[in-house]
Amino acid sequence: MSQSMMRKFVVTNMCVVAGLTRRTSARSLATSSAKPIKEAQVLPPEREITKSVFMSQSTDIYTNLAMEDWMYRNMDFSNHHVMMVWRNEPCVVIGRHQNPWLEANVPFLGDKEIALARRNSGGGTVYHDRGNLNITFFTHRDRYDRKYNLEIIKRALYRSFGIKSLINERQDIIVRDKYKISGTAAKLSRLTAYHHCTLLVNANKADLSKALAKREHGIQTSATPSTPSPVVNLADLDNRVTVESLQTAIGYEYLRTPALHIEDAGERHISQQRGFQFVNPTEDWYPGIAELRKELTTWEWCYGRTPEFTVSRSFPVPPELLSSKLYSASQELIISMTVEKGLINDVTLNIPPGLIESGFHGEASVITHLKGKRFTSEALAALENAMLTRHLSGDVRKLDDKEQFVAKCFDQVVNTV
Numbered sequence: 232m233s234q235s236m237m238r239k240f241v242v243t244n245m246c247v248v249a250g251l252t253r254r255t256s257a258r259s260l261a262t263s264s265a266k267p268i269k270e271a272q273v274l275p276p277e278r279e280i281t282k283s284v285f286m287s288q289s290t291d292i293y294t295n296l297a298m299e300d301w302m303y304r305n306m307d308f309s310n311h312h313v314m315m316v317w318r319n320e321p322c323v324v325i326g327r328h329q330n331p332w333l334e335a336n337v338p339f340l341g342d343k344e345i346a347l348a349r350r351n352s353g354g355g356t357v358y359h360d361r362g363n364l365n366i367t368f369f370t371h372r373d374r375y376d377r378k379y380n381l382e383i384i385k386r387a388l389y390r391s392f393g394i395k396s397l398i399n400e401r402q403d404i405i406v407r408d409k410y411k412i413s414g415t416a417a418k419l420s421r422l423t424a425y426h427h428c429t430l431l432v433n434a435n436k437a438d439l440s441k442a443l444a445k446r447e448h449g450i451q452t453s454a455t456p457s458t459p460s461p462v463v464n465l466a467d468l469d470n471r472v473t474v475e476s477l478q479t480a481i482g483y484e485y486l487r488t489p490a491l492h493i494e495d496a497g498e499r500h501i502s503q504q505r506g507f508q509f510v511n512p513t514e515d516w517y518p519g520i521a522e523l524r525k526e527l528t529t530w531e532w533c534y535g536r537t538p539e540f541t542v543s544r545s546f547p548v549p550p551e552l553l554s555s556k557l558y559s560a561s562q563e564l565i566i567s568m569t570v571e572k573g574l575i576n577d578v579t580l581n582i583p584p585g586l587i588e589s590g591f592h593g594e595a596s597v598i599t600h601l602k603g604k605r606f607t608s609e610a611l612a613a614l615e616n617a618m619l620t621r622h623l624s625g626d627v628r629k630l631d632d633k634e635q636f637v638a639k640c641f642d643q644v645v646n647t648v
Contacts, residue, residue, distance in 0.1 A: 280312055282504045290361065296348060305517075321359065358439040360435055363429050381428070384430070411461065411462050430477065433474070436464065450542045534605070535573040549636070566641060568644075574606065
């Protein structure tokens, strides 16, 4: 398809093309495909497999992840392959086995009201906003082919915009030999599979950098780490690239390519597919999706599913807080804890002698109040309350200088700043 023909289809973000696709209801497609999948299947030949491009009407990360999960659980992809395209308001999405406190600048996300979500697939952490195009490829498990999917994207970039790219050994898409424009992850069951990736089109790179900034945290964990890479927006390579134009380009590349091998089958093949379809990820269209979304929004899923980790930080004690000049040399407060399911399981406050003699004491009674608290400001509030309850006078509701120092250090641990 010529570039001029492609361009005239991209009028708004409502880029459905009439005349080259079958006018099949996306709702009816989902309904007809949502049926029990037979354990033993003889998969149809390639010529009997049709394709659809689903375009989500939601920009909510939890809704779109729920949509992925609903399709993965309920739809039969044995003779119908689907590519879903979607975009989100600003958010950070971590892999199923990752540690959000390691991967994201959690305090920054809170300040900027940027959502944090944990997806069901593995892989690394990514930043999304309206300048990203997210793509999910659904197939039967036996037809799963990540390289095929990435080749579709690679060919679309070159056909429509003349942008050359390559697929590296980690199956990221790279331009200009080093800049990453797309990361990738997947989820597979015995019968169903999906592979998804995100493409940087015109994302806010300043917020991306801050949201994923690595900081001093003292965390030790077996959780899957992300691999940092230099990134670039596609719009910086060619200003014709927008989320809408890229969505159209990749959608048509997908529809013009046979289901199981890379070949340009042309416009006639496009007309034989089920085409572009808007999908509305609501309970009315997809019964049960609201419950899936609800689970994805919970603290227990986003943070509580973090693999167990330990954290240890040391803080030099200001000389003015020590009891005498005898303790002025290298006195440190050390805070160590173990966190399981996002909750503090064990904690130790190693308080230097000079700080104890200057007034801080009662470590055992303080740490008892911390066990079982979330590794958040909830634990800081428990610490401050515990220190206040140690005061001899019940009407004293202010931490002294030593206690404020301990609280400030603890705040830096639980907020990992």
